[in-house]
Amino acid sequence: MKRFVEGVARDQGGLFPAHLEDFIAEDNPVRVVDAFVELLDLRAFGFVAVDPSTTGRPGYHPSVLLKLYIYGYLNRIASSRRLEREAGRNVELMWLTGRLAPDHKTIANFRKDHGPAIQKVSAQFVELCRQLGLFSRAIVAIDGSKFKAVNSRDNNFTANKVARRIEQAETHIARYLTALERADRQGGDVAEERTPRLREKIEGLRRRIEDLKAMEEQLEAAPGTQVSLTDPDARAMSTRGKGTDVVGYNVQIAVDTEHHLILAHEVTMNGSDRAQLAPMGEAARNASGHASVTVLADRGYYSRDQVLACEGSGTVPIVPKIDTAGAATRGVFTTHDFIYEPGHDRYTCPAGHSLTQAPVRSTRGPDPDMVRYRNLDACGACPLKPRCTPERYKQIRRWKHDGVLDAMQERLERMPDAMKIRRRTAEHPFGTIKSWMGATHFLTKTLAKVKTEMSLQVLAYNLKRMIAIFGTGPLIRAIA
Numbered sequence: 001m002k003r004f005v006e007g008v009a010r011d012q013g014g015l016f017p018a019h020l021e022d023f024i025a026e027d028n029p030v031r032v033v034d035a036f037v038e039l040l041d042l043r044a045f046g047f048v049a050v051d052p053s054t055t056g057r058p059g060y061h062p063s064v065l066l067k068l069y070i071y072g073y074l075n076r077i078a079s080s081r082r083l084e085r086e087a088g089r090n091v092e093l094m095w096l097t098g099r100l101a102p103d104h105k106t107i108a109n110f111r112k113d114h115g116p117a118i119q120k121v122s123a124q125f126v127e128l129c130r131q132l133g134l135f136s137r138a139i140v141a142i143d144g145s146k147f148k149a150v151n152s153r154d155n156n157f158t159a160n161k162v163a164r165r166i167e168q169a170e171t172h173i174a175r176y177l178t179a180l181e182r183a184d185r186q187g188g189d190v191a192e193e194r195t196p197r198l199r200e201k202i203e204g205l206r207r208r209i210e211d212l213k214a215m216e217e218q219l220e221a222a223p224g225t226q227v228s229l230t231d232p233d234a235r236a237m238s239t240r241g242k243g244t245d246v247v248g249y250n251v252q253i254a255v256d257t258e259h260h261l262i263l264a265h266e267v268t269m270n271g272s273d274r275a276q277l278a279p280m281g282e283a284a285r286n287a288s289g290h291a292s293v294t295v296l297a298d299r300g301y302y303s304r305d306q307v308l309a310c311e312g313s314g315t316v317p318i319v320p321k322i323d324t325a326g327a328a329t330r331g332v333f334t335t336h337d338f339i340y341e342p343g344h345d346r347y348t349c350p351a352g353h354s355l356t357q358a359p360v361r362s363t364r365g366p367d368p369d370m371v372r373y374r375n376l377d378a379c380g381a382c383p384l385k386p387r388c389t390p391e392r393y394k395q396i397r398r399w400k401h402d403g404v405l406d407a408m409q410e411r412l413e414r415m416p417d418a419m420k421i422r423r424r425t426a427e428h429p430f431g432t433i434k435s436w437m438g439a440t441h442f443l444t445k446t447l448a449k450v451k452t453e454m455s456l457q458v459l460a461y462n463l464k465r466m467i468a469i470f471g472t473g474p475l476i477r478a479i480a
Helices: 030-039 062-074 080-089 091-097 104-113 115-131 159-186 188-221 277-288 304-310 402-414 418-437 447-470 472-479
Strands: 139-148 156-158 226-228 235-237 246-256 262-268 293-296 315-318 339-341 346-348 354-357 370-374 395-399
Touching: 030 062, 030 091, 030 447, 030 472, 062 080, 062 091, 062 104, 062 115, 062 447, 080 091, 080 104, 104 115, 104 447, 115 262, 115 277, 115 447, 139 277, 139 418, 156 159, 156 188, 156 235, 159 188, 188 226, 226 235, 246 277, 246 418, 246 447, 262 277, 262 447, 277 293, 277 304, 277 315, 293 418, 304 315, 304 402, 315 402, 395 402, 418 447, 447 472
Parallel strands: 139 293, 293 315
Antiparallel strands: 139 246, 156 226, 235 246, 246 262, 339 346, 346 354, 354 370, 370 395
C-alpha cells in the first residue's frame, strides 16, 4: 500500500530483541507505582512472605502483587481475573512485574489476606503528601456517600420488607384461587391446561410465605434488624430519591480543600452521617499533622453532641444548622430572630422585650440540660404575638452548651462560601471514584474486605492527583 504508514510484518525477525524499557516512556505513571512500592518497608506494614520459605514451591514477592493491584485500581481494573489477563498482555504490567503473571486466585488471596497492610500503605501515601507540604491550609471538607455492595435489594430483608412481601404473596394467592375457581367452572380443555399451572403458582407462593415467616424469626435475632443474604454486613440505606434505597455501605471521606487530596476515609454500616463529624475530623487532623483543622460539613452532619465533642480537640467544625420546623416559610418568627445576650444571659425578642430565665421547678425533667427563657408580662399585649406563638406566652429553650453552637454559627457567617467550597471539594472525589468502579461499585463482601477495597481506590485517586500536581518525573524524585 502506497502513501500509508506501514507496519512491521508479523513474521519479521530482528537482529537485536526489544527491551521492555523501550516501551515505557519516562513520564509513564507506571514508574510512579514502581518507585512508591520500592520505597515501602513491607515487613513493617505487616505483609507476610516477605522472606522466602526454604521449602516448597517459590511464591511471589508481596511487592509484585501490591504493584499489580495499585496499577489495576489506577487503571480501573479491580477484578482479579481481569488483572490476570492484563498481566499476560499488558506491556506496562510486564515492565512493572518483570513479566510475572500470577493466576487470579493468587491475586485475589493477596487482597483478602493483607487487608490491614494494604490500608496502612494507603495511609502511608497520605503521610508522604504531608511530608511534601501539601496540607498547609488546614481546612478539610468531609462528606459521605452510599456505595452499592454485592447484595441486591431482593436479598436484603427488614421487618417492613418481610411484612410487605407476605402481604403481596397473600394477595397473589387470592387472585390465583379466584382464577382457579373460574377455570373449574368453565371445564373443558382450558381448565385442564390452566389448573396445573395455577396450582403450581399457589404452592410456590405458599412456600415463599413460609420462608418469609422463617426470615421474620431470623430478623428478631439479627444485629441491626436487617439480614443480607449475599453480603452479611451490607445494610439498606435510604437516599434522597424516594424508593431508591441502596444496599451497601456508607463511605466517609475528608478532603483537603487546597489540592483535593483525600486525607482520611472510613467505611461504615450506618446510613446516617450524624455521628461522623467528630471521628472524621479527628482522623483528618491526625493525617494533616496540624494541631487544629477547620472541618466543613453539610447539614447531614449537624449534631449538637458531635459539635460539643469537637470542642477542645483541635477540630473546628463549620456545619449549618437544621431548620425542621419550617416556621420561616409561614412568616412566623424562629429562634434565630431572638438575639441572645451572653453578658446578661437573656434573649431580646423582635418586639424589643427581654426574655429571662424561668425558674427551674425540677431537675428530673425530660432534658435537664435545657434552660427556658420567657417574659410573662410582655407577651399578652404584644402586637407581634400572632407571628410569634399561639400559646399564652413565648418560651425559648436553650441548651446549656449552646455557646459552642453559637460560636460555630459565627464562623459560618464569617465564611459565607464555606458550603460552596465543601461541595466542590468533597463531592468530586466521590463522583470520580464511583465512575472508576462502575455500576457494581464494590466487588468484595463483608466490611473488612470492603475497607481494603476502598483503601485501594483512595490510594489510586490520591496517586493520580499527585501525578497531576507534580508530574511523573518530579513526583518520582520527591518519593525518592
